[in-house]
Amino acid sequence: MDYYVGLDVSLRSVAVCVIDADGKHLFERSVACEIEDILACLGDVPSDQCRVGFESGAMSQHLYYGLRAAGLDVVCMEARQVNAALSAMRNKTDKTDARGIAQVLRSGWFGTVFNKSREAHALRALLSSRKAVQKKCIDLANEVRGLFRVFGLRLPSRVDQGSFDELVRPLIEADPDLSRALLPLLDARAMLYRTYRELDRRVKQAASHDKTCLRFMAIPGVGPIAALTFRAAVDDPARFTSSRTVAAHFGLTPRRYQSGEMDNPGRISKAGDSDVRATLYAAANAMMMRSVASSEIKSWGLRLMRRKGRRRALVAVARKLAVIMHRMWADNTEFRHGKMEGIA
Numbered sequence: 001m002d003y004y005v006g007l008d009v010s011l012r013s014v015a016v017c018v019i020d021a022d023g024k025h026l027f028e029r030s031v032a033c034e035i036e037d038i039l040a041c042l043g044d045v046p047s048d049q050c051r052v053g054f055e056s057g058a059m060s061q062h063l064y065y066g067l068r069a070a071g072l073d074v075v076c077m078e079a080r081q082v083n084a085a086l087s088a089m090r091n092k093t094d095k096t097d098a099r100g101i102a103q104v105l106r107s108g109w110f111g112t113v114f115n116k117s118r119e120a121h122a123l124r125a126l127l128s129s130r131k132a133v134q135k136k137c138i139d140l141a142n143e144v145r146g147l148f149r150v151f152g153l154r155l156p157s158r159v160d161q162g163s164f165d166e167l168v169r170p171l172i173e174a175d176p177d178l179s180r181a182l183l184p185l186l187d188a189r190a191m192l193y194r195t196y197r198e199l200d201r202r203v204k205q206a207a208s209h210d211k212t213c214l215r216f217m218a219i220p221g222v223g224p225i226a227a228l229t230f231r232a233a234v235d236d237p238a239r240f241t242s243s244r245t246v247a248a249h250f251g252l253t254p255r256r257y258q259s260g261e262m263d264n265p266g267r268i269s270k271a272g273d274s275d276v277r278a279t280l281y282a283a284a285n286a287m288m289m290r291s292v293a294s295s296e297i298k299s300w301g302l303r304l305m306r307r308k309g310r311r312r313a314l315v316a317v318a319r320k321l322a323v324i325m326h327r328m329w330a331d332n333t334e335f336r337h338g339k340m341e342g343i344a
Contacts, residue, residue: 015098023103028095035070077112133199287317
């Protein structure tokens, strides 16, 4: 490449820096964060001789596909690696960040980030909406519990979310003071719960209409939420050359610090998508504690639980589930309950 373009992206503006193959600055500008404005800024740069790079972030999806559609060679770079390179600069401004990104792009010392498809982001948006509304329902229920204690009212430790309104509303309506304060809160929670039920129905419907998710749900403990979350997070199984790297991508493998005679393996890295890691852990817990179906994975996990403890065993089973689900997807195969060789 003869030209390298660094973009420091913010919500409303983009700092643009163009350098040549020798690292010499050609021009720097600040434009609006719109595809048309960026293309107009780069109008004098030959599109077949330049590479455009920027950090991964909230706007990276929009910019990546928009600039690629215009015929540019676009690279979305790993934000942690770019941030480590930019931290060596004395002053931090959008202008200097764009310069640093262009130099990092020219050096090639960066990792690329896979940009998911629009379909995957639509599924993630559906899952995020369901989770957000569910959290609000739980928060409002806990608020009612806390206010009840002031008046000496104590609810059972476990109340099903669907029957919460039926249990609490008669207690509130019996007291005029509570009615004035808590009935609007209870009505808001009831509306949110109906919204949650509708979003939950849509999530289950999306999973039941997807062949890949149906294949995942044949695994004991893996339900619609875990299947759809993994499906949306991976998006394309070909992006991983080995199924073993999937577990590391989602932070389910131990960290390691080795220097000289010191070699210190630590806890899991917790890198990548925390929602995927949480759902895989929940699926492993369901397989080990709730599912009655037997499988080689469950037997292996139970043996590991006796030696290493419950939490370590569940993490190990979650790690193995990630590997198996990716392999099933890549090979277009079904889950086998018997012994499977070569899976770590």
